[in-house]
Structures are given as C-alpha cells and as structure tokens.
Amino acid sequence: MTGSATQARPPAGPEPGAGTAIRTEDLRKTYKTARGDVPAVRGIDLNVPSGELFGLLGPNGAGKSTTIGMLTTLVLPTGGRAWVAGIDVVADPVGVKRRIGVVTQNNTLDMQLTVTENLEFRSRFFGLGPREALRRAAQLIDAFGLGDRRKAIATDLSGGQARRLLIARALVHRPEVLFLDEPTAGLDPQTRVNLWDILRVLHDQGQSILLTTHYMEEAEALCDRIAVVDHGEVLASGTVDELKEGTGADTVITVRYERAVPDGLVAGTGLAGRAGVGKVETEHDRIRVFASEPDGVLGELVAAGARAGLTVRDAAQLKPSLETVFLNLTGREYRE
Amino acid sequence: MTSTTPTMTPPAGDAGRAGQAGAGPGAGIAALIADAPVPQPTLAKTFAAMMAREFRVLRRNAIATFTRTVMQPLLFVFVFTYVMPKIGGGFMFGGAGAAATAGAGAASVNFATILVPGLMASMLLMQGIMAVTFPLVMEFSWQRTIEDRALAPVPISVLAVQKITAGAAQSFIGALIVFPIVLVVHAAGQAPHVHVTNWLLLAVILVTASLLTASLGLLLGTVMDPRKMQMLFAVILLPATMLGCVYYPWSAMHQIRWLQYLVLVNPMVYMSEGLRAVLTPGVPHMPMWAILTVLVGGTAVFGYLGTRTFTRRVLN
Numbered sequence: 001m002t003g004s005a006t007q008a009r010p011p012a013g014p015e016p017g018a019g020t021a022i023r024t025e026d027l028r029k030t031y032k033t034a035r036g037d038v039p040a041v042r043g044i045d046l047n048v049p050s051g052e053l054f055g056l057l058g059p060n061g062a063g064k065s066t067t068i069g070m071l072t073t074l075v076l077p078t079g080g081r082a083w084v085a086g087i088d089v090v091a092d093p094v095g096v097k098r099r100i101g102v103v104t105q106n107n108t109l110d111m112q113l114t115v116t117e118n119l120e121f122r123s124r125f126f127g128l129g130p131r132e133a134l135r136r137a138a139q140l141i142d143a144f145g146l147g148d149r150r151k152a153i154a155t156d157l158s159g160g161q162a163r164r165l166l167i168a169r170a171l172v173h174r175p176e177v178l179f180l181d182e183p184t185a186g187l188d189p190q191t192r193v194n195l196w197d198i199l200r201v202l203h204d205q206g207q208s209i210l211l212t213t214h215y216m217e218e219a220e221a222l223c224d225r226i227a228v229v230d231h232g233e234v235l236a237s238g239t240v241d242e243l244k245e246g247t248g249a250d251t252v253i254t255v256r257y258e259r260a261v262p263d264g265l266v267a268g269t270g271l272a273g274r275a276g277v278g279k280v281e282t283e284h285d286r287i288r289v290f291a292s293e294p295d296g297v298l299g300e301l302v303a304a305g306a307r308a309g310l311t312v313r314d315a316a317q318l319k320p321s322l323e324t325v326f327l328n329l330t331g332r333e334y335r336e
Numbered sequence: 337m338t339s340t341t342p343t344m345t346p347p348a349g350d351a352g353r354a355g356q357a358g359a360g361p362g363a364g365i366a367a368l369i370a371d372a373p374v375p376q377p378t379l380a381k382t383f384a385a386m387m388a389r390e391f392r393v394l395r396r397n398a399i400a401t402f403t404r405t406v407m408q409p410l411l412f413v414f415v416f417t418y419v420m421p422k423i424g425g426g427f428m429f430g431g432a433g434a435a436a437t438a439g440a441g442a443a444s445v446n447f448a449t450i451l452v453p454g455l456m457a458s459m460l461l462m463q464g465i466m467a468v469t470f471p472l473v474m475e476f477s478w479q480r481t482i483e484d485r486a487l488a489p490v491p492i493s494v495l496a497v498q499k500i501t502a503g504a505a506q507s508f509i510g511a512l513i514v515f516p517i518v519l520v521v522h523a524a525g526q527a528p529h530v531h532v533t534n535w536l537l538l539a540v541i542l543v544t545a546s547l548l549t550a551s552l553g554l555l556l557g558t559v560m561d562p563r564k565m566q567m568l569f570a571v572i573l574l575p576a577t578m579l580g581c582v583y584y585p586w587s588a589m590h591q592i593r594w595l596q597y598l599v600l601v602n603p604m605v606y607m608s609e610g611l612r613a614v615l616t617p618g619v620p621h622m623p624m625w626a627i628l629t630v631l632v633g634g635t636a637v638f639g640y641l642g643t644r645t646f647t648r649r650v651l652n
Contacts, residue, residue: 074486074650075651097487097490104483106480111481117392121385126382127382132373132375139364139367143365143368144364144365171369173374174369198365201362201365202369206369
C-alpha cells in the first residue's frame with residue numbers, strides 16, 4: 001500500500017508451498033528514533049506448518065509483538081521476508097489480512113458498539129452480507145458464552161469477557177492463521193485457564209495458531225512447538241521436550257552466598273568433572289550448576305561454602321523446564 | 337462490572353466455567369470452525385460495511401449529535417437576529433458596513449442574511465472536526481483501537497478515504513440541520529433574504545465544503561498530539577471561524593486591506609463565500625472560480641496529506 005515499502009522487492013515470493021502457515025527468512029525490524037536506531041527484531045527465521053499451535057516465548061520487550069506486527073501487516077519489516085498462508089506480507093498485505101484473524105494485545109474492541117455489533121460489523125468487513133453477519137455473530141456469541149452480554153456496549157465488559165470477544169471477533173471468517181498477542185496477559189488465573197481450553201478446542205479443529213506469551217507455563221501447556229525469543233533473536237526452537245533435551249535436560253541448582261565467590265571454591269567441590277554434571281557457572285556471589293543427576297550437588301555447594309567461611313543466603317533447585325532452558329541459553333534468570 | 341456476569345461471580349462462577357470449558361460450548365467452538373462461512377470480501381463490500389457502522393453509531397447518538405449541532409447556531413441567531421434587534425443593537429451589525437459594501441439595494445442586507453451562509457459554513461467545519469479528528473485521536477491513543485479497522489481486508493489508504501467520506505456525510509447532515517434554524521429564527525422584519533437560483537451549484541458547494549472539512553479533520557487528527565487537543569480550539573477552530581467571513585462578507589473587509597488578503601489562507605473563507613454566493617446572491621461575494629478552485633484543490637491537498645500521515649501512523 002505504500003510505494004516505498006514494496007519497491008525493490010519481487011512481486012511474489014518463492015512459494016513456500018501448501019501446508020505452511022507462517023514462514024520467515026531473516027525477518028528484521030529496526031525502529032528509527034531520535035536516539036538512533038533501535039533494533040527490535042534482528043533476523044528471525046520461523047517455519048510453522050499448518051495446523052500447528054506455535055508459541056513465541058520471551059520476556060517483555062523481546063520483540064514478540066513486533067514480529068506478530070510484521071506478520072499481520074501492521075508493522076513494515078526493515079529487512080528479510082515473511083509469508084503467511086503462502087502470501088508475502090509486504091507485497092500483498094490485503095491478501096494476508098483476508099486470511100488471518102488477529103487478537104491484539106490491547107483491547108481494540110469497537111467501544112461504540114455492542115457485543116453483537118462488534119461481531120456483526122467485523123463479519124461484514126470480511127464480506128458477509130448483513131443477514132449472514134448477524135447469524136455468524138449469534139453463533140460466535142453462543143460458542144463463547146457471551147449470551148447474557150450480547151447487548152452490552154464493549155466498554156462494559158470484564159477483562160475476561162473482552163478477551164473472549166476479541167478471540168470470537170478474530171474467527172468471524174475462519175482465518176487460515178490465528179494470531180494471538182499475549183492472549184492471557186493481565187487476566188486472573190481462572191480466566192486464563194478458560195482461554196487455554198478455548199485455544200485447545202480450536203487447535204483440535206486444525207486451526208493454525210501463533211501466539212506470543214511471556215508466561216512459560218502457558219507456552220508449555222499449549223504449544224506444539226516454541227521459539228524462545230530474546231533481544232529480537234530466536235535463541236532456540238522446537239517442542240518443549242526437544243528444547244529441554246537440546247539444552248542438556250538439566251536440573252539447575254543455584255546457590256547464592258553472602259559475598260563474592262572466592263577463586264578455587266568451585267574447583268574444591270570437584271563438581272566440574274563429575275559425571276551427570278554439565279556446566280558450572282560462577283557469577284559474583286552465586287554458583288549455578290546444570291546437572292542431569294542433581295543428587296548431592298546442593299549439599300556439596302553448601303559444604304564448600306562452609307569450608308570457605310561463606311554462609312549460604314539463598315538456594316534453589318529447578319527441575320528441567322522452560323525456565324531452565326532459558327537459563328541455559330542466556331545465563332540469565334527469566335524476567336517476566 | 338464483573339459482578340453482573342455469572343461466569344465472573346465466585347459462587348456461580350464454577351458452574352459457568354465448567355459449562356464453558358465443558359463439552360457444550362467446546363462443541364460450539366469446534367462447530368465455529370467446521371461451519372465457518374467462506375466470505376468473499378471486496379473493497380466495495382468492506383467500504384460499505386464501514387459506512388454502515390458509522391451510520392449505526394450516528395443513529396444511536398442521534399439526539400446527542402443533534403443537540404450538539406443545533407445549540408451553537410440556534411443561540412447565535414437567537415441573540416443576534418432576535419435579541420439584539422429588539423434591544424436596539426442591530427445597527428452595530430451589518431448596518432453601516434455591509435450596507436456600504438453592498439451598494440445599491442444594500443439597505444435590505446440585514447445581519448440575518450449575512451449569517452445564514454456563515455453559520456452553515458461554520459457548522460460544516462465544526463462537524464468535520466468533531467466527526468473525524470476527535471474519534472481519530474482516541475483511536476490512535478490509549479489502546480490503539482485503530483488496529484481493529486486496520487486489520488480489515490482493504491489497503492490502509494482506503495480506510496483514510498472512508499474516514500473522510502463518513503466525516504463529510506456527517507458535516508453535510510449538520511449543515512442541513514442548521515439551515516432551517518438560521519432561516520426561521522429572527523425578530524419580525526429581520527428575515528434573511530435567501531434566494532437559491534442554482535440548486536446544483538448549492539449541492540456542489542455543500543459537498544466539496546464537507547469533503548474539505550473532513551479532509552482537514554483527518555490531517556489534524558493524525559498530526560495532533562492528543563495531550564494538546566485544547567489547542568485545537570484556540571489555534572485552529574476559533575481563528576478559522578472568527579476570521580472566516582462567517583459574520584461578515586469578504587468584500588466588506590476592503591476597509592482593512594491587509595486583513596482581507598491575510599484571511600485568504602483560511603479555507604473557511606471560501607466555504608462561507610461559496611454558500612453566500614449560492615444562498616444569498618444579493619450580498620457581494622467572491623468569484624465562483626476562486627471558491628471552487630480552493631474547495632476542490634484544498635480537499636485534494638488535505639486529503640492527500642491526511643491519507644499519507646494516517647498510513648504512516650497506522651503502519652509502524
């Protein structure tokens with residue numbers, strides 16, 4: 001739609017072929033600001049087959065929303081390419097918009113309209129006739145349990161109701177790919193589990209879904225495959241099990257002492273060479289051990305500290321999870 | 337807000353949730369996918385649906401919109417063509433100045449006659465801004481609700497054109513509402529002399545003026561900082577109206593040459609003078625070619641700039 005964005009690009013991309021919901025190649029976005037260029041996405045490659053529920057997991061500010069923005073045509077990439085349902089997002093944004101449903105992170109319901117009207121007009125925007133649109137709206141309202149709120153103005157909905165309506169609204173035209181940006185952020189735990197159930201049903205019906213989340217347990221509970229994203233890059237991707245295995249399937253034991261760890265303390269434990277122990281990292285006042293056989297490690301660290309005259313201030317043992325994967329990949333604790 | 341809904345209240349909540357997560361609604365959601373319609377959106381269908389949405393909202397807010405539209409011109413004509421003449425202040429307005437300008441037959445040019453086109457033009461501007469700029473500023477701030485419409489299957493520029501069209505329609509309706517009011521409210525003997533000879537030209541002026549204000553509204557809505565909205569009145573609406581030949585004809589300003597030329601940058605002048613030319617031909621007015629050139633050219637320029645800034649704001 002803007003000439004400058006489409007020029008210097010071939011009209012249509014190499015056909016990613018049927019069966020691919022999303023594909024990106026070195027997708028990039030750098031924002032130009034008064035303080036210079038800010039890279040938000042630094043070359044992301046994704047390949048999501050049709051029917052998959054794929055998760056972009058990462059802390060706030062990792063570049064997830066920018067990525068979803070580019071895939072849904074509302075953010076113009078500054079480099080690389082992306083196809084949704086086989087269509088180039090830059091060359092044919094309208095073609096992409098016809099084939100996707102998007103649940104934005106913000107509440108973008110039409111605040112002037114009722115629940116029914118929000119669905120009715122969205123249906124009409126997507127080409128349904130007035131009568132058909134009303135029928136579809138009624139069907140969506142029933143399925144999403146909004147029957148007693150059908151005449152409520154969108155501003156009067158609770159957070160959970162608004163989120164359900166946002167999802168319903170993204171489904172008026174049976175999108176080939178459904179995008180959800182942080183679908184459960186800010187919701188109470190019960191409402192969140194409710195939404196998970198809805199997403200599972202959609203997934204069971206073969207709906208291709210890409211969601212972003214900064215909740216590890218959400219990614220773990222829902223997604224077929226996950227890409228762990230931080231600072232605009234994919235750190236690792238695969239199924240939850242693959243990710244755990246790929247990074248050592250380790251339990252992570254962290255001990256924090258009252259002061260900086262002296263040289264030689266780690267060597268004194270003999271942990272570094274022990275079977276079943278992977279990495280041993282020292283960082284100022286803490287030692288972190290990645291172990292497939294964690295038994296005794298914690299005790300050893302406490303004892304070694306005592307020998308060096310260090311009191312333990314804090315200790316934690318994390319079972320293999322996405323959190324340990326993230327720790328292993330970045331060396332940093334996960335910040336939600 | 338939450339207490340009114342069974343799914344959110346603690347006791348009934350579990351039942352509600354169980355129901356929702358259970359087989360029934362789950363099956364409902366599954367059916368949504370299975371029985372989904374396969375719509376064929378076209379640009380025309382989507383555009384029409386967006387206009388239908390505007391009219392639905394307009395109809396719902398009809399009373400508020402009507403009141404907002406009517407109050408200012410109603411009070412204005414009431415005070416200046418009824419109250420003032422009655423209390424003897426009429427000579428201040430239009431009397432000497434306009435009469436001198438109007439030349440022969442000028443005695444018949446009363447203030448009401450000056451006001452009819454002027455107030456209609458000022459209404460066009462107000463409505464154009466109210467209908468386009470204010471909602472747009474809201475849509476771009478806070479939750480960025482603009483993203484909802486931006487995801488409709490049309491190019492973003494079409495969305496901008498739709499906003500101009502809807503704003504122009506609202507502006508046009510506003511002018512039609514004001515017309516009978518400024519026509520009938522006046523003291524005895526103060527009736528305005530309105531005489532339309534060319535209805536087609538009247539329609540052309542009204543439509544182009546409406547489009548001009550809506551285009552200006554789009555441009556303002558996309559460049560205004562939402563935190564400085566009050567400035568819109570002080571810096572744009574007020575000067576545009578006070579110096580927009582609403583309360584006096586342009587020709588009467590020949591007494592103040594520098595101002596007469598200065599106000600030519602104000603698009604409002606051409607709207608007032610355009611309506612003056614077609615509604616009250618007895619009052620001296622600008623040549624029609626100048627009026628139409630600016631109304632059409634201004635719409636094109638503001639429309640182009642507004643669409644461009646709109647597209648840039650929507651697409652990051």
